Amino acid sequence: MYSRINVLKLGVVVSALALMGASWVSLQYPENDRQGAENPKVEKLKLQPGFKAEHIYSPSENKQGSWVSMTFDDKGRLIASDQYGGLYRLKIPAAGSGSVAPEIEKLVISKDTSVGMGYAQGLLYAFNSLYVMVNNRPSKQFPKPSGLYRLQDTDGDDQYDKVTMLRELKGEGEHGPHSIVMAPDKKSLYVISGNHTDVPQMDAYRLPSNWKEDNLFPLIKDPRGHAVDRMAPGGWVANIDPEGKRWELMGAGFRNAFDVAFNEAGDMFTYDSDMEWDFGTPWYRPTRICHVPSGAEFGWRTGDSKWLPGNPDNLPPVLNIGQGSPTNVVYGGDSRFPKKYRESLFAFDWSFGIIYSIHLKPKGATYEGEREEFISGTPLAVTDGVFGPDGALYFLTGGRRLESDLYRVYYNGNEKVTPPTPVLTAEHKLRTSLEEYHKGPNPNALAAAWPNLNHPDRFVRYAARIAVEHQPVAQWQEKALAETDPQRATQAIVALARQGSPDLKSKALATLMKINYDQLSESQQFDMTRAFELIFTRMGAPEAADKAKVIAYLSPKYPAKTALLNRGLSKVLIYLEAPGVIEKTLTLMDKKDEPGSNSLGLETATASSDLILRNPQYGMDIAKMLAKVPPLQQTYYAVMLSREATGWTPALRDKYFAWFGNAFKYEGGRSYVGFIDRARKLALVHVPKEQFEKYNKLSGADLLTSSGNDIAMSGYAPKGPGRRWTLDNAVAMLDTGSHHPDFATGQKIYSAILCSHCHAISGSGGDIGPDLTQLGTRFSNKDILEAIIEPSKTVSDQYASTVFVLKNGQSVVGRLVNEDKANYIISQNPFAADQTRKIPKKDVTAKRYSPESIMLPGLINSLNADELKDLMAYLKSGGNQKNEVYKAGGK
Numbered sequence: 075m076y077s078r079i080n081v082l083k084l085g086v087v088v089s090a091l092a093l094m095g096a097s098w099v100s101l102q103y104p105e106n107d108r109q110g111a112e113n114p115k116v117e118k119l120k121l122q123p124g125f126k127a128e129h130i131y132s133p134s135e136n137k138q139g140s141w142v143s144m145t146f147d148d149k150g151r152l153i154a155s156d157q158y159g160g161l162y163r164l165k166i167p168a169a170g171s172g173s174v175a176p177e178i179e180k181l182v183i184s185k186d187t188s189v190g191m192g193y194a195q196g197l198l199y200a201f202n203s204l205y206v207m208v209n210n211r212p213s214k215q216f217p218k219p220s221g222l223y224r225l226q227d228t229d230g231d232d233q234y235d236k237v238t239m240l241r242e243l244k245g246e247g248e249h250g251p252h253s254i255v256m257a258p259d260k261k262s263l264y265v266i267s268g269n270h271t272d273v274p275q276m277d278a279y280r281l282p283s284n285w286k287e288d289n290l291f292p293l294i295k296d297p298r299g300h301a302v303d304r305m306a307p308g309g310w311v312a313n314i315d316p317e318g319k320r321w322e323l324m325g326a327g328f329r330n331a332f333d334v335a336f337n338e339a340g341d342m343f344t345y346d347s348d349m350e351w352d353f354g355t356p357w358y359r360p361t362r363i364c365h366v367p368s369g370a371e372f373g374w375r376t377g378d379s380k381w382l383p384g385n386p387d388n389l390p391p392v393l394n395i396g397q398g399s400p401t402n403v404v405y406g407g408d409s410r411f412p413k414k415y416r417e418s419l420f421a422f423d424w425s426f427g428i429i430y431s432i433h434l435k436p437k438g439a440t441y442e443g444e445r446e447e448f449i450s451g452t453p454l455a456v457t458d459g460v461f462g463p464d465g466a467l468y469f470l471t472g473g474r475r476l477e478s479d480l481y482r483v484y485y486n487g488n489e490k491v492t493p494p495t496p497v498l499t500a501e502h503k504l505r506t507s508l509e510e511y512h513k514g515p516n517p518n519a520l521a522a523a524w525p526n527l528n529h530p531d532r533f534v535r536y537a538a539r540i541a542v543e544h545q546p547v548a549q550w551q552e553k554a555l556a557e558t559d560p561q562r563a564t565q566a567i568v569a570l571a572r573q574g575s576p577d578l579k580s581k582a583l584a585t586l587m588k589i590n591y592d593q594l595s596e597s598q599q600f601d602m603t604r605a606f607e608l609i610f611t612r613m614g615a616p617e618a619a620d621k622a623k624v625i626a627y628l629s630p631k632y633p634a635k636t637a638l639l640n641r642g643l644s645k646v647l648i649y650l651e652a653p654g655v656i657e658k659t660l661t662l663m664d665k666k667d668e669p670g671s672n673s674l675g676l677e678t679a680t681a682s683s684d685l686i687l688r689n690p691q692y693g694m695d696i697a698k699m700l701a702k703v704p705p706l707q708q709t710y711y712a713v714m715l716s717r718e719a720t721g722w723t724p725a726l727r728d729k730y731f732a733w734f735g736n737a738f739k740y741e742g743g744r745s746y747v748g749f750i751d752r753a754r755k756l757a758l759v760h761v762p763k764e765q766f767e768k769y770n771k772l773s774g775a776d777l778l779t780s781s782g783n784d785i786a787m788s789g790y791a792p793k794g795p796g797r798r799w800t801l802d803n804a805v806a807m808l809d810t811g812s813h814h815p816d817f818a819t820g821q822k823i824y825s826a827i828l829c830s831h832c833h834a835i836s837g838s839g840g841d842i843g844p845d846l847t848q849l850g851t852r853f854s855n856k857d858i859l860e861a862i863i864e865p866s867k868t869v870s871d872q873y874a875s876t877v878f879v880l881k882n883g884q885s886v887v888g889r890l891v892n893e894d895k896a897n898y899i900i901s902q903n904p905f906a907a908d909q910t911r912k913i914p915k916k917d918v919t920a921k922r923y924s925p926e927s928i929m930l931p932g933l934i935n936s937l938n939a940d941e942l943k944d945l946m947a948y949l950k951s952g953g954n955q956k957n958e959v960y961k962a963g964g965k
Contacts, residue, residue: 115479118451118925120877120885124412124487127449130166130174130468133478138162138180140472141480142457143253145197145204150463153181153204154480155194157473161206169466169484183225183234189216191225191237195332196253200263201316202226204234207265209250220246222254222265222318240318245271249301249309253333253402258340262315266344268330269301269308269374276312278322280369280512282543284572285326287375288387288611290649291357292717292756295377297748297783300351308374311344311366325370327381327388329359333458334366335405335419337434339496341441342366343392345400345421346374350692353397353699354742355749356641356710359383360678361398362391363421363432365440367533368509369540378713378749383675384638386568386601387608389536393432393443396680397696399425402458402469406431410465412489420448420459424473426688427454439501439533445679447884449483452688452877452926465491501531508534511541519545524553528561539565547573555581560589564601571608579613583620587627596636596673603628603642610649625652633662637707638673648714656721659711660729668707683902683911687875687887690928694904695743701905704740708733709750716756727761727769735774738785751782790822796936804859804934804942813940817955820948823941827933832904836953843873843929850950850959858949865929875928876900878913879920886913887924904928 115129133141139156146152152164165177183190193216196207204225212219221242225234243251249268257264276283285306287293295302309328314321324342331344344364352358357378364372373381373388383390402422406415419432431448434441449469455476459469464484472478485491508526511519523541526534542550551574554566567582574582586605594602606624610616616624629652632643640662647655662668682700686693712733722730734754738747754773761769779786824835832843849858860867878886878898888900888911897912898921934942951957 116481119454119481120447120450120879121483122446122448122883124485124489125483126169126486128169128174128482128484129479130482131164131176131178131480133162133480134472134476138178138478140475140478141470142473143194143197143207144458144460144468144470145199146460146462147199147204148202152176152462152468152480153197153199154470155192155197155206157195158193158475160189160192161194161197164480166462166482169464169482170486174482181234183237191218191223191234192216193218195251196265198254198256198263200256203316205254205263207251207254209246209252211246220244220251220271222251222314224318240314241274241321243267243271243274249330252331255334255336257313258336262313264311264313264324264334264342266311266328266331266334267309268332269304269328271309273307273310273323273326274321276323277320278513280322280324280509280540281307281326281371282369282540282572283323285371286611287379288608289375289379289381290607290611290645291379292713292753293377293379294713294749294752294756296349296351297745297752298351300349300745301376304376306375307371309346311342324368325366325372327370327372327374328364329374330400331364332401333403335403337405337419337496338407338417338494339498339502343403343405343419343432343434345395345403346372346391347400348397349743350397350695351743351745352749353695354704354706354709354740354746356706356713358676358743360676361395361400361423363393363395363419363443363445364389364391365533367440367505367537369512369537382638382641384597384600384673385604386536386539386565387572387604389533390675392434392441393445394676394678395421395423395430395445396678397426397682397685397692398423398428398680401456401473404459404461404467406461407494408461408465409467409485410491411467411485412487413492413494415448415485416492417494418446418448419443420467421445422456422459422469424455424457425692426685427451427456428688429456429459429469436497436499436502438499438531439505439537440531446882450688450885452887452924501529501534504529505531505534505537508537508541512537512544515545520550520553524550524562524566527565528559535561535565539569542566543569543573547575551578555585557585558588560594561598561601563589564598564605567605568601568608571605571612574613576613579609580617580620582609582613583616583624587623591627591631596639599631599634600638600642603639603646606646607642607649610646616650621650625650628652629654633658635669636673637668637671640668640707641674641710644711644714648718651718651720653721656715656718656726656730659715660726663708663711663733666705666708671707684886686902686904687889687924687926687928690926691931694928697903697905698741699743700903702739702741704737704742704746709737712737713749713753716753719760722760727765728772730757731769731773735772735777738774738777745783747778747785748781748783751778755782787826790819790826792823792826792936792938792941794936794938794941796938798932799859799863799934799937799942801856801860801863804863805856807939808855808943808946811939811943813943815944815947815960817948817951817960819941820944820946820951821953823937823945824948827936827945835949846949847952850952850957855946855950858946862929862934863931865927865931866925869923869925869927875924875926877922877924878918880913880917881919882917886911 116127119127139159141154142157144154161181167173193210194206195209198205206223222240224238226236228236249270251267255264307326310326311324328346330347334344348361357380371388401424404420406418421430429449431446432443455471457470457473466482466484523538526538529535554570557563557566682696686697737750834845876890888902891901892899901907947959951959
């Protein structure tokens with residue numbers, strides 16, 4: 075369901091925080107801003123001024139699972155689904171009525187199984203029916219497969235008695251089928267699925283269905299096996315009729331967008347996910363808000379093949395958010411909120427507990443967005459949200475069997491509540507008129523679309539090209555080859571490469587090379603390099619004469635002045651084995667920071683460092699990377715050069731392979747090391763056999779484990795097999811068996827899981843957490859294990875992070891390490907504690923201690939019983955080999 079995949083179990087131990095200091099203090103909001111102070115579930119929420127929150131219900135506390143989807147029916151009742159269970163229907167008292175306790179019933183659709191209907195990641199009440207998007211691998215518990223179902227009440231008893239499968243979908247799990255949404259015209263539905271769901275046979279395709287990987291970059295699939303069998307087009311969204319008979323693909327190229335929402339102009343938006351295992355690589359794409367027009371393509375491809383936002387054959391995001399786990403999106407048009415929120419998209423981040431308000435402003439044919447932190451909490455695993463008939467925002471937390479809660483947020487301030495009004499720019503009207511030609515061949519399409527292939531607005535150009543591609547290629551291929559306007563010619567050749575015959579390859583290349591490259595803007599030059607690439611990927615390698623002409627045309631332009639152009643040019647010229655391209659590229663690799671990196675379109679609205687302490691389980695992976703950030707552009711060139719077979723000298727090879735050995739010193743996501751190793755091995759294929767061992771060693775082979783996915787540990791590695799230690803079984807284990815603890819082994823384990831990074835013991839170690847030297851003299855085995863296994867149960871204010879609420883509505887989390895008259899000074903990265911940030915006190919409206927420990931849960935799960943005994947003995951000894959615990963019979 076969610077894109078976030080378990081990160082490395084880092085040993086950032088803050089064990090005994092609860093043991094070594096006071097409990098965390100209350101939220102330091104002004105009294106009139108404290109909402110629901112009597113309920114800690116509400117008290118932890120950060121809200122915007124004028125808004126109030128109510129905690130309505132806790133499904134998990136009532137043994138009803140973890141709820142992940144919901145909808146309101148025509149009687150104003152809420153229907154929700156457990157991720158791995160059934161459906162529930164709730165009657166909820168009105169906001170401010172003094173009671174929030176709902177009436178709840180479990181819907182029993184069929185008596186054939188224990189769960190008649192459920193396992194839904196999408197619910198929608200529409201057309202007098204309940205539509206259910208099941209995401210499930212059939213089992214005895216719930217035998218229904220993934221797909222879209224329609225539930226109806228045929229006998230008027232207010233219970234659903236008819237179940238119709240509208241379409242089975244091939245896919246399940248966190249990237250399976252997701253949400254169902256009513257179309258703006260209230261006459262049809264939209265469904266969306268993640269990239270592990272096959273695109274079913276459609277009746278119509280707004281995005282032409284001849285999608286391919288379209289990348290000259292050497293394909294390296296995820297070294298740890300994620301999505302290795304998932305190819306183009308990735309996640310997709312379709313429009314269907316109420317009976318589910320006609321399906322039309324509207325757009326694709328998402329990784330794992332979970333939901334869609336429409337604004338007052340009828341434009342569709344989604345919040346697509348990142349791949350956190352790609353942190354530190356040049357193909358990493360942050361979570362992002364996307365405007366999804368007709369025929370949209372957003373360029374997700376497996377492994378390292380994801381497209382840049384600048385590619386003309388895909389669309390850019392409205393806004394890059396940053397790291398996170400997108401779930402729900404909902405538009406504020408139906409809310410009873412102030413105008414700026416009624417014209418906002420609300421985007422839910424599950425992993426870092428934030429509901430963003432994305433303020434959308436028309437910009438040409440699309441929008442620009444500004445993000446605001448509307449609601450946040452630690453923890454707050456938000457799953458789904460919907461505006462109720464009362465105009466309040468109802469949202470759920472849960473997923474992955476986590477603690478689940480239902481909240482309501484409503485506006486109780488003094489601003490006027492007025493409905494949004496559509497703002498349709500001239501470019502917007504032009505784009506939507508061109509999208510009418512995405513429905514298939516139309517005799518008027520070329521006359522309307524062709525002149526707009528050079529329109530200044532990118533979304534108009536895109537709509538025009540897709541309109542052209544929907545027309546029979548025989549009607550426009552000669553027009554494309556004869557086009558003389560530089561931008562129209564480039565866009566036309568992009569279309570021709572995608573739809574035309576390979577025998578047009580030489581003519582298509584000739585059309586491009588008639589263009590005066592130097593008179594183009596940077597984006598137009600990059601579009602041209604992409605057009606060359608598409609010709610080669612779709613139509614094949616050029617003949618010798620054409621190859622020489624393309625090299626002569628492009629090689630003098632490389633290196634260029636910006637990172638974007640150098641990516642495009644290096645890709646084509648290395649593929650063509652252009653003379654001198656190796657030297658030029660290695661010279662670029664000498665630069666740690668290349669000018670024009672902001673032209674890549676990957677900057678984020680949310681700083682990565684601001685997320686670390688919101689959720690340590692995911693944040694610590696970010697922290698490691700930020701402490702040793704890999705050189706992204708260098709990595710791009712290094713991977714691209716791995717396909718180069720000719721033109722190497724011994725000196726060039728020495729320089730190139732030495733780069734790999736150094737690259738393993740940086741930190742990235744879980745797959746970073748594996749990606750670098752796979753690129754290294756691709757490059758080694760081109761090395762003479764007698765020199766293989768030399769360059770294998772020079773490039774870092776000895777640094778790696780046998781799988782190549784990890785750096786070989788120089789010290790102790792837990793032998794395992796590990797287990798999921800609970801407090802009860804860990805305490806019981808310490809009292810069993812005859813294993814006598816070994817001081818040296820305990821000391822090695824203590825370092826192997828990085829305890830020493832945060833704690834001092836016997837005079838050495840870090841100071842992020844408390845000194846552990848006297849731990850064993852003050853606390854029992856149970857106390858110590860509880861602090862390790864349940865680190866957030868109680869957090870010392872001496873070591874806790876602080877949440878700072880700012881005047882602009884955002885919040886910042888960090889450890890307060892100092893302050894002066896004007897600033898709070900915080901540290902946000904446990905792996906780089908000396909990197910600090912100043913927060914002006916004048917910008918802070920409130921602050922509180924975070925209840926989340928920066929220690930990861932499950933830290934000891936890699937240890938077997940004897941190893942856990944050795945670690946516990948070392949902790950209790952305070953690092954003293956002569957401690958009683960090491961004497962015969964000592965415990």
